[in-house]
Amino acid sequence: xxxxxxxxxxxxxxxxxxxxxxxxxxxxxxxxxxxxxxxxxxxxxxxxxxxxxxxxxxxxxxxxxxxxxxxxxxxxxxxxxxxxxxxxxxxxxxxxxxxxxxxxxxxxxxxxxxxxxxxxxxxxxxxxxxxxxxxxxxxxxxxxxxxxxxxxxxxxxxxxxxxxxxxxxxxxxxxxxxxxxxxxxxxxxxxxxxxxxxxxxxxxxxxxxxxxxxxxxxxxxxxxxxxxxxxxxxxxxxxxxxxxxxxxxxxxxxxxxxxxxxxxxxxxxxxxxxxxxxxxxxxxxxxxxxxxxxxxxxxxxxxxxxxxxxxxxxxxxxxxxxxxxxxxxxxxxxxxxxxxxxxxxxxxxxxxxxxxxxxxxxxxxxxxxxxxxxxxxxxxxxxxxxxxxxxxxxxxxxxxxxxxxxxxxxxxxx
Numbered sequence: 001x002x003x004x005x006x007x008x009x010x011x012x013x014x015x016x017x018x019x020x021x022x023x024x025x026x027x028x029x030x031x032x033x034x035x036x037x038x039x040x041x042x043x044x045x046x047x048x049x050x051x052x053x054x055x056x057x058x059x060x061x062x063x064x065x066x067x068x069x070x071x072x073x074x075x076x077x078x079x080x081x082x083x084x085x086x087x088x089x090x091x092x093x094x095x096x097x098x099x100x101x102x103x104x105x106x107x108x109x110x111x112x113x114x115x116x117x118x119x120x121x122x123x124x125x126x127x128x129x130x131x132x133x134x135x136x137x138x139x140x141x142x143x144x145x146x147x148x149x150x151x152x153x154x155x156x157x158x159x160x161x162x163x164x165x166x167x168x169x170x171x172x173x174x175x176x177x178x179x180x181x182x183x184x185x186x187x188x189x190x191x192x193x194x195x196x197x198x199x200x201x202x203x204x205x206x207x208x209x210x211x212x213x214x215x216x217x218x219x220x221x222x223x224x225x226x227x228x229x230x231x232x233x234x235x236x237x238x239x240x241x242x243x244x245x246x247x248x249x250x251x252x253x254x255x256x257x258x259x260x261x262x263x264x265x266x267x268x269x270x271x272x273x274x275x276x277x278x279x280x281x282x283x284x285x286x287x288x289x290x291x292x293x294x295x296x297x298x299x300x301x302x303x304x305x306x307x308x309x310x311x312x313x314x315x316x317x318x319x320x321x322x323x324x325x326x327x328x329x330x331x332x333x334x335x336x337x338x339x340x341x342x343x344x345x346x347x348x349x350x351x352x353x354x355x356x357x358x359x360x361x362x363x364x365x366x367x368x369x370x371x372x373x374x375x376x377x378x379x380x381x382x383x384x385x386x387x388x389x390x391x392x393x394x395x396x397x398x399x400x401x402x403x404x405x406x407x408x409x410x411x412x413x414x
């Protein structure tokens with residue numbers, strides 16, 4: 001939250017005339033480029049390697065296909081869809097998880113709970129938690145608590161993403177050091193061949209804007225515009241990135257116009273000032289900062305630097321919200337739905353005192369155990385697969401410590 005605390009920045013001419021010897025050279029350290037190039041290439045190779053692994057693991061390497069399968073799934077395919085999502089866990093993307101949450105007619109709360117618990121990164125996404133809270137059939141609070149427990153867990157996907165981010169950071173630091181080195185200063189001229197290699201090798205969105213900025217600064221405005229024009233064809237831009245790109249392009253066009261004018265940067269007309277003001281208001285990083293600095297230099301604005309203070313009215317956290325809240329359930333230990341069932345049914349149970357793992361045993365009409373599931377915990381819902389069970393009437397018993405606590409009749413149909 002931005003508060004009304006600020007201070008003004010005013011520019012006062014110093015009377016010192018700039019020349020190539022005004023600032024002493026800060027470049028030095030023999031062998032710096034060689035050392036940094038090794039660091040840069042090594043870090044980028046590590047990042048690319050981890051990125052390739054992530055591309056293979058996330059959604060099985062086919063996010064669009066998996067997302068389409070969830071979108072087009074039907075109620076009879078519920079268990080199959082749930083199992084497929086579990087099989088790709090803990091590497092599900094936010095895209096697939098969000099789509100799954102919206103498929104309420106296919107994936108009930110129990111299934112979504114299973115999928116999100118298997119992907120602990122889901123607990124760290126406000127969008128996902130908000131979507132869960134807005135489901136037509138509310139997610140039971142204790143299930144939400146189980147999902148939110150992932151906030152304290154670092155999943156396998158997150159570990160790989162953190163490693164990739166770390167190597168990206170290492171590469172960026174080396175890139176910046178090389179950029180500053182090759183650009184030269186008031187004593188050492190720029191090494192244009194090395195700069196062009198660096199921009200091409202790093203090949204990120206930021207490096208293309210760095211190249212455009214460098215070309216603009218040295219007066220090669222047309223080449224700067226060509227560099228900017230190539231960006232949308234090389235990168236997929238988000239809406240905010242498109243806005244920033246347009247601001248960058250507008251500023252570069254205006255910068256070229258200002259430089260072609262004999263009055264220069266320190267005497268701009270009202271039309272240029274209006275365009276600069278518009279770019280400042282877009283609040284799009286470098287273009288806005290450049291535009292604001294030109295306006296300050298011309299005495300057209302006093303910059304008020306915002307100070308961000310902590311918000312004392314923060315909402316209580318999600319985990320606190322669902323802590324200890326329990327779902328109202330029937331007096332019986334166990335219920336099942338749907339009943340009759342086809343490929344699966346959900347077992348809903350509540351045990352106030354369970355000091356050891358329990359069993360869910362499915363008995364046929366002769367008293368023979370057809371299938372068993374082990375569970376732990378005082379309250380939960382479990383999916384009981386039934387696709388390989390012969391149609392008929394069965395008894396599902398919940399047992400613990402050699403005691404039968406409750407039974408329910410379940411009918412399997414095909």
